[in-house]
Amino acid sequence: xxxxxxxxxxxxxxxxxxxxxxxxxxxxxxxxxxxxxxxxxxxxxxxxxxxxxxxxxxxxxxxxxxxxxxxxxxxxxxxxxxxxxxxxxxxxxxxxxxxxxxxxxxxxxxxxxxxxxxxxxxxxxxxxxxxxxxxxxxxxxxxxxxx
Amino acid sequence: xxxxxxxxxxxxxxxxxxxxxxxxxxxxxxxxxxxxxxxxxxxxxxxxxxxxxxxxxxxxxxxxxxxxxxxxxxxxxxxxxxxxxxxxxxxxxxxxxxxxxxxxxxxxxxxxxxxxxxxxxxxxxxxxxxxxxxxxxxxxxxxxxxxxxxxxxxxxxxxxxxxxxxxxxxxxxxxxxxxxxxxxxxxxxxxxxxxxxxxxxxxxxxxxxxxxxxxxxxxxxxxxxxxxxxxxxxxxxxxxxxxxxxxxxxxxxxxxxxxxxxxxxxxxxxxxxxxxxxxxxxxxxxxxxxxxxxxxxxxxxxxxxxxxxxxxxxxxxxxxxxxxxxxxxxxxxxxxxxxxxxxxxxxxxxxxxxxxxxxxxxxxxxxxxxxxxxxxxxxxxxxxxxxxxxxxxxxxxxxxxxxxxxxxxxxxxxxx
Numbered sequence: 001x002x003x004x005x006x007x008x009x010x011x012x013x014x015x016x017x018x019x020x021x022x023x024x025x026x027x028x029x030x031x032x033x034x035x036x037x038x039x040x041x042x043x044x045x046x047x048x049x050x051x052x053x054x055x056x057x058x059x060x061x062x063x064x065x066x067x068x069x070x071x072x073x074x075x076x077x078x079x080x081x082x083x084x085x086x087x088x089x090x091x092x093x094x095x096x097x098x099x100x101x102x103x104x105x106x107x108x109x110x111x112x113x114x115x116x117x118x119x120x121x122x123x124x125x126x127x128x129x130x131x132x133x134x135x136x137x138x139x140x141x142x143x144x145x146x147x
Numbered sequence: 148x149x150x151x152x153x154x155x156x157x158x159x160x161x162x163x164x165x166x167x168x169x170x171x172x173x174x175x176x177x178x179x180x181x182x183x184x185x186x187x188x189x190x191x192x193x194x195x196x197x198x199x200x201x202x203x204x205x206x207x208x209x210x211x212x213x214x215x216x217x218x219x220x221x222x223x224x225x226x227x228x229x230x231x232x233x234x235x236x237x238x239x240x241x242x243x244x245x246x247x248x249x250x251x252x253x254x255x256x257x258x259x260x261x262x263x264x265x266x267x268x269x270x271x272x273x274x275x276x277x278x279x280x281x282x283x284x285x286x287x288x289x290x291x292x293x294x295x296x297x298x299x300x301x302x303x304x305x306x307x308x309x310x311x312x313x314x315x316x317x318x319x320x321x322x323x324x325x326x327x328x329x330x331x332x333x334x335x336x337x338x339x340x341x342x343x344x345x346x347x348x349x350x351x352x353x354x355x356x357x358x359x360x361x362x363x364x365x366x367x368x369x370x371x372x373x374x375x376x377x378x379x380x381x382x383x384x385x386x387x388x389x390x391x392x393x394x395x396x397x398x399x400x401x402x403x404x405x406x407x408x409x410x411x412x413x414x415x416x417x418x419x420x421x422x423x424x425x426x427x428x429x430x431x432x433x434x435x436x437x438x439x440x441x442x443x444x445x446x447x448x449x450x451x452x453x454x455x456x457x458x459x460x461x462x463x464x465x466x467x468x469x470x471x472x473x474x475x476x477x478x479x480x481x482x483x484x485x486x487x488x489x490x491x492x493x494x495x496x497x498x499x500x501x502x503x504x505x506x507x508x509x510x511x512x513x514x515x516x517x518x519x520x521x522x523x524x525x526x527x528x529x530x531x532x533x534x535x536x537x538x539x540x541x542x543x544x545x546x547x548x549x550x551x552x553x554x555x556x557x558x559x560x561x562x563x
Contacts, residue, residue, distance in 0.1 A: 003510050007503075007561050015562065016498075038502050039519055039532040061532055063500035064562055123506060 005116030006123070007064065010072075015064035020057040020074035027055075033133030034145045035125055040066045044073075044133045051082045063126050065117060070130035072111050082138065089135045096127050160461050165453065166542050168193040179512030182547045187332050187491050187538030188516050189382045190363055192446075196386055199445035200438045210434055212411060226437050229444035230427070236447040237377060237394050238368040244400065246427040247440050250391035251359040252282040254378035255326070257393060257430060258355055259286040261403040262376075263324055269295030272322035274352070276301040276309055277528050278331045278338070281521040283357045287326060296323070303528060307334040307483035314343065318350050325354045329361035333520035333536070334483025335466075335491030337361075344373050353399075359383050359391075363540070364462060364489050366455045369394050381439060386446035390439030393430075400426040407432040453541065461541040462490040469537065469548045476555060478563060482534050490539035493520070496555065499562045501535040507561060508535075511554040513547075 024045035033042050042060030046053060056074045060067075077085060091108065094100035098118040105112035117127045136144040166172055169191045174181050183191060203225065209218035211226050227242070234242040248254045263273065273287045277300045284298075291298045299322065302313035309327075318325060325347045330337050344354045355376035358367060363384035369377050376399070380391035395403075405412050405423055409432030415422040423429040450458065469492055473479050478497035496504060505517035516536045519526045526532065537551060 003507060003561070006506065012562060037518075039523075039526075041532070063502040065503070120506060123502070126502065 006120060008113040008116060010110050010113035011064060011068040014068035014071040018058075018067050018071040020071065020078070021059065022057045023059055024055055024057050029137040029140060031133050031137035031141060032143050033060075033129045033136070034143070035062075035066075035129050036145060037125065038063070040126060040129055042066065042070055042130055042133060044070070044130065044137050046085075046134070046137050048082050053077050053080050053082055053085065058130065062129070063123075065114070065123055065126040066129050069114055069127045072114070073130050073134060076109070076111060077134075085134055085138050089131050092131045093128065096124055096131075160453065160457050160541060162461070162542060162544060168195065168449075169542055170194060170197070172542065176512040176514070177510050179510075182511075182513040182550045184537040184539060184543065184547065184551060185514045185516050186363075186540040186543075187360060187383070187520075187536065189388065190385050190540055191542070192385055192387065192442075193449050195449045196442050196445045200387060200442040203438050203441045208438075211437055212428075222437055225441050226435070229440040232444035232447050233392050233440075234394075236367065236450075237379075238370050239394050240370065241397060243426050244394050244397055246393045246395070246400070246430045247435050248391055248393055248430075249389055249436070250380035250382070251357055251378045252286075252380075254376075254391060254393035255283055255355065255357065256286045256289075257406050258324075258376050258378075258395070259290040261406040261430070262395075262399065263287075264290050264293060265404065266323055267291070267294035267296040271296040272320060273298050274301065274317050274320075274322035274325045275299075276314075276327055276338075277303040277525055278307070278309065278334070278336060279326070279328055279522065279524075280332050280357065280359070281523070282359075283326055283328055284524065300524070301327075303525065305529075306485055307331065307336045307529075308485045309336075309338055309343075315346070318347055318352060321350050322352055325352050326357065327354065328357040328359075330358075330364065330489045330491075331483070331522075331525075332360045332491070333522040333525055333534070334485065334493050335488040335538075336483060336485040337365075337487040337489055339487075340374070341372055348373065360489060360491070363450070363458075365459055375399060381443040381446060384443075384446055385449055386443040387439045390436045390443050392443070397426065400430070403430075405429045405432070409433045411435070458541045462539060465539045465541075465543055465545070465548065466490040466492070468545050469539065469551075472548055472552050473555075476552060478559060479555065482529060482531065491536060492538070493534040493536045495531065495534055496559065497563065499558050501533040503562055504535045504555070504558050507558040508551070508554045511550065511557065513551055513554045515551075 027045035028048045029046045040062030045057045047055040056077050058070045095103045132144050171191050207221040209222040211223040230245050231242040234245045287298050302310040304310050347354045353375040356374045358379040362379040377394040382388040412424050412429045412432040413421045482493040501517035518533050
């Protein structure tokens with residue numbers, strides 16, 4: 001385990017300057033994620049038009065891992081087909097928990113920077129919170145809690 | 148800084164020798180010497196406690212209060228002498244006033260369910276404070292839901308002290324009980340419990356003191372305090388987990404009905420009715436944590452051998468030193484600046500979330516707590532989601548506090 005694998009420069013950058021950190025007034029789905037264990041909270045706004053995610057943004061507070069994960073999520077999904085959300089949810093779950101199928105990290109691009117989390121079991125939920133929130137938003141659920 | 152060190156060196160405790168009593172402290176974590184600063188979560192155990200538990204299982208283990216054989220008699224004697232030891236530890240007048248339980252949480256639940264529940268009616272109030280640990284909040288919420296009573300809380304000031312005006316206003320409403328922590332686990336605030344108890348009694352309000360954080364740091368004297376219930380946990384005071392005690396005045400225990408039924412808590416059982424055992428046994432249904440009670444008594448002996456006064460003095464020096472070191476670091480704010488504090492320092496670091504701090508410090512071998520410290524209402528009041536918390540015991544050293552400071556700088560370098 002090396003801290004540099006956890007606090008990869010991409011993660012540090014996205015924590016310092018989260019992308020798409022804002023509210024969307026006319027979002028087609030909004031979902032709130034909450035981790036009662038550490039108090040991390042985030043609200044994810046998604047705009048889907050003709051099966052395309054035309055805008056996605058978030059607000060909230062949390063540790064560097066949860067903030068960076070959410071920021072990377074929004075950056076990755078903007079402009080992508082709605083089906084990509086569910087696909088990435090599965091991929092990220094497998095990557096972060098080290099369970100399930102082998103993940104092709106090259107295809108994940110910057111998101112692969114989160115892989116170091118799997119060596120820190122107590123921090124996995126920090127990284128997965130936004131992905132569970134996305135999963136809930138795409139299903140039309142308003143609140144999700146990871147505990 | 149040098150003044151604090153000089154003064155520390157003059158404290159009577161031979162810390163290097165005392166640290167030898169704690170086997171767990173002598174190990175590396177992530178390649179660095181362990182620097183255990185999470186004592187408010189749980190304290191480490193000296194070999195005197197570990198050996199007492201070990202000896203009990205190797206030599207005396209038997210069920211208590213029933214066997215006529217030698218081991219049963221030895222185990223019973225050891226368990227009941229542990230009760231006497233703990234009665235002396237809190238300066239109770241009689242050992243029957245000590246009920247062995249799993250810990251502070253179970254003790255408070257017992258008072259809520261056995262003492263408060265039969266008395267509470269809709270319109271009644273239970274008074275707590277905003278400083279409380281969840282274990283001194285939720286049991287009262289449960290009993291309020293069951294009875295229609297209302298739970299109110301004394302407000303806390305920005306420095307993390309109880310607002311005495313808020314207390315006076317609330318106590319004048321004559322709640323059925325006032326339940327207050329002796330020492331705040333989240334901020335370290337030492338509450339003026341003796342004063343609060345006196346004021347509460349003037350209004351005829353009985354007082355429960357949650358002593359979980361006080362027991363390892365200061366002499367407990369229930370007679371001098373004048374409280375009605377005092378709850379504490381073994382594991383915070385160098386004893387095993389899963390054992391603690393409730394002290395209550397005899398007449399209160401006598402009028403309380405049993406909370407859990409089972410063996411040991413009865414004198415006679417028929418299918419249609421039973422006759423309860425005397426106090427304290429009527430609250431100790433089932434085979435108790437015998438080894439835990441023996442370990443708890445050994446911990447009380449250990450504290451006495453070190454000297455509670457010397458422990459308190461040592462911890463105050465460590466607290467002053469750590470407070471100065473953290474105040475000298477840029478970008479760090481101490482949360483909780485009460486005038487009277489135990490050796491607990493909650494703090495936040497600019498641009499570094501407490502959970503990241505916890506992980507980065509762990510990489511340096513430094514164990515701290517990050518989070519809401521089971522005091523979510525307090526965190527909300529202070530406008531915080533979480534803090535980092537370093538909590539010190541007498542066996543900690545100024546060198547460990549320096550290690551903490553270096554690790555904090557590293558965290559700031561990585562994320563700040």
